[in-house]
Amino acid sequence: MTWRVPWCDRDEVALADSWRRAQPFPHVVVDDVLADDGFDALFEILEDEPVERYVADLYAFDATAREPTTAAFVELRAELGRVLAPALARVTGRHVTRADLRAYAYRAGDHLLPHTDHQDELARVLAYAYYLPSPEPPQGGELELFAGYASARVIEPRANRIAIFEVSDASLHQVREVMAGTRLSLAGWFYA
């Protein structure tokens, strides 16, 4: 399993411009992240990683633990940072060096209510969600970005798409409730 930068140098200038202009806060959405032959190896790694149920006032979903348990998942996380952090730094103008990574499954009724990811004690700079192919593609489960408290952008969880946005006190967002099917994703943050 090998990550790749899903854009070429020529696209990078346009992508950086898109990042700066994006509303309600800086973000980009990129499709066709992995080549078609990359999924088998990726799912092989994911299948070995334990998944638990997480429910709180803010969320309900299945996910892997904060710290991966298998060597392959640890390497998947490390390589994501090695490959994507330099490219994301060029696009966003933000210094990022490493990523964390968890796998998520949102089933019918699951959700993540409006919140920001900013915490003073953490050095989260960029948040990302990469959507995986699902045997039962989800209805709902969109990533919704808010301008203040008003809905401003709705991003469909399309397979092989990555959504990346700036972490700040202003970056209020949610994962809308999944109404049917299963929303599979890898998500986390890039750190300074």
Added chain:
Amino acid sequence: MIAIGSRTATLVDGVALPGFAVPPLVRFPAIDDGAYSWGDVADLAVLAPLVAHVDRDDPRRRVVRARVVALEPGDYILAHHDPLADASDADDDLPLELVLDLSPAASPGAELYYRRRGAAFFAVPATPGTLAIVERGPAITANHSYLSKRHRGARVVRLIARLTSAR
């Protein structure tokens, strides 16, 4: 029933409040705290039948504030937000909270959870006529669970009253 985490956490089934009219409701705007409608109860005296359910030895029988909250599908109230909070709460030591479910029908999965330092210790079902009597305090929070949009037409209505000792 006494739940771990609070000296008082009790459910009473089949409680009615005859003559009580839900006040006009307005929408709460801050979605990072909650999505719900609310309205203040002006005449606190009408809540006397609820106070009658408080243990007779408990001195906290004075209703200082009461509010109705209503949740539609997609609504919620997060634990860090207290829909009854008031600046005067700093003077309340360990107030008692009464919650009467006024919903038109039960909504499974739409429980009200009381939490001590984040950990849920007491669940109140969204069942009409259920009265919860719970001691609040600095370490106690509560969240009204997300009401799934898959439950079309569902509506959870709760009357929340806060009681202190008479002064």
